[in-house]
Amino acid sequence: MTSGRSAERRQDAAAVVTGYAAVTPLGxxxxxxxxxxxxxxxxxxxxxxxxxPVPVACRVAHVPAGDPRHRGRDLAGRAVGQxxxxxxxxxxxxxxxxxxxxxxxxxxxxxAYELAVDDGDASAFDVxxxxxxxxxxxxxxxxxxxxxxxxxxTACAAGNYAIGAAADAxxxxxxxxAIAGGVEPFSRIAAVGFxxxxxxxxxxxxxFVAGRRGMQLGEGAAFVIVERADEAQRRGATTRARVxxxxxxxxxxxxxxxxxxxxxxxxxxxxxxRRSGIEAPGIGWVSAHGTGTLQSDAxxxxxxxxxxxxxxxxxxxxxxAIGHAMGAAAAIEAVLSVRALETGVVPPNVxxxxxxxxxxxxxxxxxxxxxxxxxLSCAYAFGGLCSALPFxxxxxxxx
Numbered sequence: 001m002t003s004g005r006s007a008e009r010r011q012d013a014a015a016v017v018t019g020y021a022a023v024t025p026l027g028x029x030x031x032x033x034x035x036x037x038x039x040x041x042x043x044x045x046x047x048x049x050x051x052x053p054v055p056v057a058c059r060v061a062h063v064p065a066g067d068p069r070h071r072g073r074d075l076a077g078r079a080v081g082q083x084x085x086x087x088x089x090x091x092x093x094x095x096x097x098x099x100x101x102x103x104x105x106x107x108x109x110x111x112a113y114e115l116a117v118d119d120g121d122a123s124a125f126d127v128x129x130x131x132x133x134x135x136x137x138x139x140x141x142x143x144x145x146x147x148x149x150x151x152x153x154t155a156c157a158a159g160n161y162a163i164g165a166a167a168d169a170x171x172x173x174x175x176x177x178a179i180a181g182g183v184e185p186f187s188r189i190a191a192v193g194f195x196x197x198x199x200x201x202x203x204x205x206x207x208f209v210a211g212r213r214g215m216q217l218g219e220g221a222a223f224v225i226v227e228r229a230d231e232a233q234r235r236g237a238t239t240r241a242r243v244x245x246x247x248x249x250x251x252x253x254x255x256x257x258x259x260x261x262x263x264x265x266x267x268x269x270x271x272x273x274r275r276s277g278i279e280a281p282g283i284g285w286v287s288a289h290g291t292g293t294l295q296s297d298a299x300x301x302x303x304x305x306x307x308x309x310x311x312x313x314x315x316x317x318x319x320x321a322i323g324h325a326m327g328a329a330a331a332i333e334a335v336l337s338v339r340a341l342e343t344g345v346v347p348p349n350v351x352x353x354x355x356x357x358x359x360x361x362x363x364x365x366x367x368x369x370x371x372x373x374x375x376l377s378c379a380y381a382f383g384g385l386c387s388a389l390p391f392x393x394x395x396x397x398x399x
């Protein structure tokens with residue numbers, strides 16, 4: 001048993017979200033949330049993708065098209081600016097050496113690679129302006145950070161890695177505030193690769209549905225502002241959610257397929273709950289990875305059954321609505337997880353209204369006013385990377 005003073009110290013050292021923003025194919029944060037609750041999908045055919053095996057995708061149309069080689073930076077800049085405004089934070093009042101930047105991505109500025117091939121002049125290609133680290137530098141410049149800048153190339157789990165690392169840095173006192181999230185511009189390279197793997201659906205992504213035909217590529221960016229609870233309280237900030245401790249595991253099974261029994265995924269989930277001091281029954285919603293592929297959804301369902309019991313927790317995936325934004329996916333889902341805690345509403349499984357009974361999941365088919373006190377946001381990636389990140393209503397840490 002711990003003393004009240006120890007509990008108080010833990011609360012003071014907690015990492016909390018004070019602001020957030022997402023830029024998705026459904027719009028910015030508010031528009032995305034309302035569209036997901038309404039069950040809308042951003043998927044459509046794009047004339048400029050007609051040469052690709054699958055021309056259907058979820059792309060961000062409301063952000064003006066500029067230099068395609070800077071598309072990711074344009075998306076990131078919009079999300080970061082909105083997150084800072086949402087937090088009501090004056091970053092100039094902080095020591096710039098104690099402002100951290102943590103970013104997840106998969107492909108970096110993918111269009112730069114594509115255009116280098118199209119131009120036929122590889123000598124003009126600037127890898128330093130195209131690889132993923134460019135996003136970290138860009139965000140640091142935007143917010144005036146001279147603190148740690150970390151970029152995670154852990155594929156489709158990268159957003160969780162970035163936010164989890166940011167929370168650790170804040171809790172440990174390594175930084176006073178962190179800007180954390182993920183960004184991924186649409187990638188034709190990825191679209192061709194997934195299509196050749198026969199992992200992409202030709203119409204709609206339908207997570208956890210019988211007869212599901214695969215994933216759908218998306219793009220976007222999302223960032224959260226993470227601070228220590230006591231510092232956020234001191235400046236009068238609105239504390240929107242407490243960030244738990246990231247759970248990680250490795251399947252070590254196959255380059256692209258998950259371990260069929262879902263044991264790696266279950267290990268990441270269980271580890272996140274254990275390290276965050278949350279009992280499995282306390283989770284009111286799992287924001288699932290839910291890509292809509294046969295293998296991944298089946299393995300994830302088994303993992304959820306291992307941790308929560310068959311049908312033991314409400315589950316849904318937003319990838320039917322906004323596609324799979326790879327390195328930005330978990331960051332977008334983190335923002336929606338915090339919004340679910342704030343509103344007390346669990347969003348539905350878009351395009352997944354008829355869940356596969358063989359998966360034995362409690363799939364949320366219409367928005368539920370379930371009032372979750374804690375959510376678990378899960379993200380998995382090629383190479384057997386498994387991650388799970390909990391978020392809680394701040395009242396729990398004050399109890």
